[in-house]
Amino acid sequence: MAVIALKCPHINVTVVDGNPEKIKAWNGPLDELPVYEPGLAEVVGEARGRNLIFSDDIARNIEKAEMIFMAVNTPTKTEGEGAGMAADLRYIEACARDIAKYSKSDKIVIEKSTLPVRTAEKIKEILEENSTNIHFEILSNPEFLAEGTAIQDLFKSDRVLIGGDETGSGQNAVQALVDIYANWIPKEKILTTNVWSSELAKLASNAMLAQRISSINSLSALCEKTGANINELSKAIGMDHRIGSHFLKASVGFGGSCFQKDILNLVYLCRHYGLDEVAEYWHQVVKINDYQKDRFAQKIIDTAKKNSNKNISVLGWAFKANTNDSRESPAIYIVGKLLEENLNVQVYDPKILADQIKFDLINYFKSRGHSYKKAELLLSNLSVKNSLDLVIQNSAVIAVLTEWKIFKDFNIFSKIEDTVKVIDGRFFLNEI
Numbered sequence: 001m002a003v004i005a006l007k008c009p010h011i012n013v014t015v016v017d018g019n020p021e022k023i024k025a026w027n028g029p030l031d032e033l034p035v036y037e038p039g040l041a042e043v044v045g046e047a048r049g050r051n052l053i054f055s056d057d058i059a060r061n062i063e064k065a066e067m068i069f070m071a072v073n074t075p076t077k078t079e080g081e082g083a084g085m086a087a088d089l090r091y092i093e094a095c096a097r098d099i100a101k102y103s104k105s106d107k108i109v110i111e112k113s114t115l116p117v118r119t120a121e122k123i124k125e126i127l128e129e130n131s132t133n134i135h136f137e138i139l140s141n142p143e144f145l146a147e148g149t150a151i152q153d154l155f156k157s158d159r160v161l162i163g164g165d166e167t168g169s170g171q172n173a174v175q176a177l178v179d180i181y182a183n184w185i186p187k188e189k190i191l192t193t194n195v196w197s198s199e200l201a202k203l204a205s206n207a208m209l210a211q212r213i214s215s216i217n218s219l220s221a222l223c224e225k226t227g228a229n230i231n232e233l234s235k236a237i238g239m240d241h242r243i244g245s246h247f248l249k250a251s252v253g254f255g256g257s258c259f260q261k262d263i264l265n266l267v268y269l270c271r272h273y274g275l276d277e278v279a280e281y282w283h284q285v286v287k288i289n290d291y292q293k294d295r296f297a298q299k300i301i302d303t304a305k306k307n308s309n310k311n312i313s314v315l316g317w318a319f320k321a322n323t324n325d326s327r328e329s330p331a332i333y334i335v336g337k338l339l340e341e342n343l344n345v346q347v348y349d350p351k352i353l354a355d356q357i358k359f360d361l362i363n364y365f366k367s368r369g370h371s372y373k374k375a376e377l378l379l380s381n382l383s384v385k386n387s388l389d390l391v392i393q394n395s396a397v398i399a400v401l402t403e404w405k406i407f408k409d410f411n412i413f414s415k416i417e418d419t420v421k422v423i424d425g426r427f428f429l430n431e432i
């Protein structure tokens, strides 16, 4: 929304949230915005107060708006039908009810959140049941930005996808949104489709990207057995222009709030339509990811257990570089397992604070069925350091779990004794 405001000074963009603390932070100092994203503070700095407003007055702003983007979260369901797989649509449904309740004129409602196919039908139903004499046109406009590169992705999108109804009013709504993006995106990169293609294209794109990572990660296991080098393999494969070099970087496993959630959602959809083989095919992408995380955790545990010094250093907590987001980060799972083995772990991440790391681990322990008391006990073997120099001290094993550039530049091998083992889950510079 900040980028739309920046690129379209003639359009007023108001971002609303029910949590006044969050809104206060978005209106606060630019170097303390709630999301760390390179370039974001500059964009907000230019547009805020001009045509970009942050407000907690949901009712008034729904009433005033002509177009409403629904950008609430759609986590994986934790209970009820489809638990562990299907998307939890309760926030989307609550948002639709609010829109219906406060609208006094026709609106274009846009699905920005990633949603299962045919959610637009459900949103329309809620909007119509909870309002009278108002016409709502629903569009799907999934977001393809990646964290850490969000601003450059939005400035130069590979494509903008807009799905709408094939009716006259549907096509008018599509055109209204095309006109907004056309302020900075070349027309040939704006793709219009029907709503269902647009919803499914988002899930399918993420599934295909994650599939490449699981493919290369599965081959990293074979490299370790055969003496082939995964970086060389990845380069050789990626030089085929039909394959391409992106998303072929082996890793400790993919994390983030999207890939696993979206693939499980796709698996659930396939099962729902009786396509069990298709469901299983995509499920395997997540299973290989779990296998990869597990393999790394086990490698660290085996190496530490051979050593009388049981201190392990973990470099990186974020799910990828250049973000302060740790959702579904492989580090949570790996460090959780190490602590369950009673190993001592010291962690450093340049952007994630100790409170967040502890919060992530408590949630992980809860998901494993540990009591709060046990979780606290397990956490007593964790210490969070605030520099690279400190985190590698007194360590038997160093695990690299996020591809922060400073970790690569640090030249770890020149700073440690030969006896210290490095298990590199990101750069694969020197495998043990």
Ligand code: UGA
Binding pocket: 114, 143, 144, 145, 146, 147, 148, 206, 209, 213, 246, 247, 248, 249, 250, 251, 252, 253, 254, 255, 256, 257, 258, 259, 319, 320, 321
């Ligand atoms: C992903 C997609 O890339 C975006 O296009 C999409 O819009 C977004 O999900 C979303 O659905 O919102 P994101 O999760 O922010 O974006 O980050 P990615 O760059 O895709 O990285 C995901 C994970 O894969 C990270 O843990 C990263 O380290 C890992 N990864 C990525 C690899 O292990 N190897 C690679 O070659 C690339």
